[in-house]
Amino acid sequence: xxxxxxxxxxxxxxxxxxxxxxxxxxxxxxxxxxxxxxxxxxxxxxxxxxxxxxxxxxxxxxxxxxxxxxxxxxxxxxxxxxxxxxxxxxxxxxxxxxxxxxxxxxxxxxxxxxxxxxxxxxxxxxxxxxxxxxxxxxxxxxxxxxxxxxxxxxxxxxxxxxxxxxxxxxxxxxxxxxxxxxxxxxxxxxxxxxxxxxxxxxxxxxxxxxxxxxxxxxxxxxxxxxxxxxxxxxxxxxxxxxxxxxxxxxxxxxxxxxxxxxxxxxxxxxxxxxxxxxxxxxxxxx
Numbered sequence: 001x002x003x004x005x006x007x008x009x010x011x012x013x014x015x016x017x018x019x020x021x022x023x024x025x026x027x028x029x030x031x032x033x034x035x036x037x038x039x040x041x042x043x044x045x046x047x048x049x050x051x052x053x054x055x056x057x058x059x060x061x062x063x064x065x066x067x068x069x070x071x072x073x074x075x076x077x078x079x080x081x082x083x084x085x086x087x088x089x090x091x092x093x094x095x096x097x098x099x100x101x102x103x104x105x106x107x108x109x110x111x112x113x114x115x116x117x118x119x120x121x122x123x124x125x126x127x128x129x130x131x132x133x134x135x136x137x138x139x140x141x142x143x144x145x146x147x148x149x150x151x152x153x154x155x156x157x158x159x160x161x162x163x164x165x166x167x168x169x170x171x172x173x174x175x176x177x178x179x180x181x182x183x184x185x186x187x188x189x190x191x192x193x194x195x196x197x198x199x200x201x202x203x204x205x206x207x208x209x210x211x212x213x214x215x216x217x218x219x220x221x222x223x224x225x226x227x228x229x230x231x232x233x234x235x236x237x238x239x240x241x242x243x244x245x246x247x248x249x250x251x252x253x254x255x256x257x258x259x260x261x262x263x264x265x266x267x268x269x270x271x272x273x274x275x276x277x278x279x280x281x282x283x284x285x286x
Contacts, residue, residue, distance in 0.1 A: 010096060012161045014146050015085040017119055018127030026075040032068060032281070034245045035085040038164055039063040040108055040116045044079030048072070048104075055105050057081075062108045064168045066097045068241055082116040085128075086161055095238075098224075101170035112167065119160045122153050183219050185209070196236055196259040202228045236260060237273050244282045251278060 015035050022044070039062065046057035049072040050065060057063065057079065065071050067087070088096050126146065148154040188205050205228055206216035220228050240258040243249055251263060260266035271277050 009090060011089040012158050012165070013087045013089070014119075014123065014126070014157055014161060015087060016126050016128050017082070017084045017123050019080065019082050019120060020127075021080040022075045022077060024077050026073070028073045030070050030072060032070050032241075032245065033065075033085070034067055034242050035087050036067045036165075037063075037065040038084040038086070038168075039065075040082040040112065042080045042082070042113075044076050046073070046075040046079050048074075050104060053104070060108055062106050062112055062164070062167060064102065064104055064165075066102065067095075068238070082120065083128075084116075084119070084161070084164070086165075088165070103168050103170055106167055112164065115160050115164055119157060123157060183209075183223065185220065185223055188220070192232055192235055196232070196239055197257060198259065200232055200259075233269060234273070237270055240266070240270060240278070241274070241281065244278060254278075 019042075039057075041057050041059050041061055041063070043059050044057075045059070048055045048057060048063065048065065050069060055063065057075070090096060090099075123146070146157075148157070188209055191205070191208060192200060202217065203213055205220075206213045209216050209219075211219065217227055220231070224231050226234065236258045240254050240260075243254045243257060247254075249257075251266070255263060255266050258266070260269070267278055270281070274281060
């Protein structure tokens, strides 16, 4: 069984959309974006390295790259593709990629092609100012939200984003989603997300859930795949990742907003989880 409660809580935001052609070979290494990316290749060829997984870019296929995922691109000469950059917010702080099983490449249908054409038609001025991620991701306008002319334009755009995103979901409900609904842990996750700047105790979370500390820890690990303390650290790192990529805040401000206790601890834990120092991670945006 599937509950619409989870999907209804996902909020989609369009960032960029356009049709782009490459006149020559283009290569971009280890690009990390805070946005999810969806491509429809209409001509040419290339490849994506998503983590350790190589995916061929071929005409007539859709592609999805999750946010905060290191990716190396090769766009061959003559490659033409539609691209969409979007963000997906979840109030409990869980990534949609931990709720759903995702496919990175699928064959495009005629409807998919029409949806891409339509979203470009109703959002004609949202192309990137430069196709090199090392240039466009260095700009603070990454935080700028889209302004729509009418409510109808906004609703149609969000509907297209949801429809295209749904194409990449594997059938079946994930174990995480099933357990999340069974144990009603969403309020706990929202509490964590809203209080990252201060010290969060497991006893406090267990009290909110009306579980004993041990029982709560077991249930929480069943749902998220990690103990509560590790999950909180993961959420702090994700907030730091977002701030490093989308703002020019100094490390002290980022440490305070993400809730880390010291610069040395932040640097050590961040590199342990991302394989980058905070300084080098920020450089990946340009």
